[in-house]
Amino acid sequence: MSHVVSSTTKTGAPPERKIALLDATAGVLVKHMPAISAAVGLVVLWQFVVWFFKIPTFMAPSPVDVAYAFQDNAKILWTNMLPTILEAFLGFVFGNLVAILLAIWFVHSSTAEKAFYPIAVFIKAIPIIALAPILVLIFGNGLAPKIIIAGLICFFPTLVNMVQGLKSASPAMLDLMRVLSASNTEILWKVRLPSSMPFLFAALKIAATSSVMGAIVAEWIGSSFGLGALIIEATYNFRSPLLYATVVIAAVLAVVLFFIVSVIEARMIRWKPAGSH
Amino acid sequence: MAMLGTAKLMPNVPQTEPAATAVSIRNLSVRFGDRNNEFTALSDVSVDIPEGAFVTMLGPSGCGKSTLLRCVADLVHISDGSISVFGRSPQEARESRDFAFVFQDATLLPWRNVLDNVRLPLEVGKHAQTGDHADPHELLAMVGLKGRENALPHELSGGMRQRVAIARALITRPRILLMDEPFGALDEITRDRLNEELLRVWQETGTTILFVTHSIPEAAFLGQNVLMLQAHPGRVKEFMKVDLPFPRSLAVRDTVEFIGVTAHLRRLLEECL
């Protein structure tokens, strides 16, 4: 019933607001016109090349084939997308959370930094794809190994950026806080964390896209669900249109996550760093 | 610039002996570096700053002016000698908010608006909530920033940012203001105006001010006394009184007496090199 209620409120919206919304949409369209035309042009070119060189569908499907694949496999795509979203999201949250907490610890204890930073670098050096089978052996075939891999992929860039961000507070600001007899906790909340935000968001934007990649790669190893599993299955069965449709969905997923992080960033960071005058 | 009633800005100074000592520096030495590579920034500095005085500090670059100021503010470790601020150690004075520090650049927190920057000292430290303080709106009006309470630092000019920093320093009604080249990065006109405002604040509040500068006219115009430091190693060259009457206006700089003072300071400074 809920969608009925929402649809009535939509039609009940005052006309000026609708027009404003239309204006805004038109504005966005105009602003991104070059990008939109380029994208449409490339898709048309792709269709033309496939048609002109008579490329067989299993080798490279045309955009029209892919569009039909979306329609025919809507249910499969949908049911496999959900676990991937969940894994990418949870991996994103946990990977970044651990990285942020670790960075805060490093900044307050140089012993901790000396002890664990090299280990973090070592973990980073392990190829993620080589780690996946190990995690599957330990945690089985459920969501856990996928979340861990998505989290691990997010972890390192955020750790590095966050440590740098927390240390980016200018010496003068720290002097100021010392003159005010601020405690370490107060310095963390009032100076270090706010000044680390631009660094954190730079990392979160990387993490947003790579967490999706991490989840998909993890699903390649003996998984029976998720976009990653679907990619493997479609490949082995020469269902190229489905494969392409899956890849498009994975990309859209990553872009949406990136977009969400960007919007939050724009809302949170309205200030400019002190040096940028 | 809006003028302001004096009553609310008066610090809680017990008005007993008029010429008490605000800062007493005894045989102060500061050395940086380790044993093999030691550098003496200050050597055997002794000086008494009377309460309510406006003392400007001059000296060649690198002679240790900032270091001396930072010692008083408990930002630099003292190697030898002692400093007492109203009879207490710099650390105790810092913890009880006896002084405020104004840095060369405003060091505002860029994510806080003007009002929240001015209020920062009330939010941190042991004495955050206790103790009376000045009204931030009143202070902003005093430094001519009424109506800009919600602006972010990057939306202000350099001079405006520095005025916010001064308002922030005054919010706790400090008994001592330590200022390290606060107007060094500003153009001359802004600097002149802020000089006049600072003198007015000083006369209204009775705060003791220790003010580092590179400018001889600024040192002579602002200071009741000029503390001249000399380099290698940093030590006191002279602690001299400026014989110009208060209140001073910018026009005083065109008088023969003023020019005499600056000429004398310039000679002293040249001897330091």
Ligand SMILES: Nc1ncnc2c1ncn2[C@@H]1O[C@H](COP(=O)(O)OP(=O)(O)OP(=O)(O)O)[C@@H](O)[C@H]1O
């Ligand atoms: N933290 C430090 N470690 C090592 N040496 C230092 C430190 N701080 C200052 N010094 C040295 O102490 C000397 C005095 O420095 P200080 O900043 O007090 O000079 P200053 O008189 O303020 O100079 P300026 O007029 O250029 O600001 C300089 O030679 C400087 O190199």
Ligand SMILES: [Mg+2]
């Ligand atoms: Mg200096």
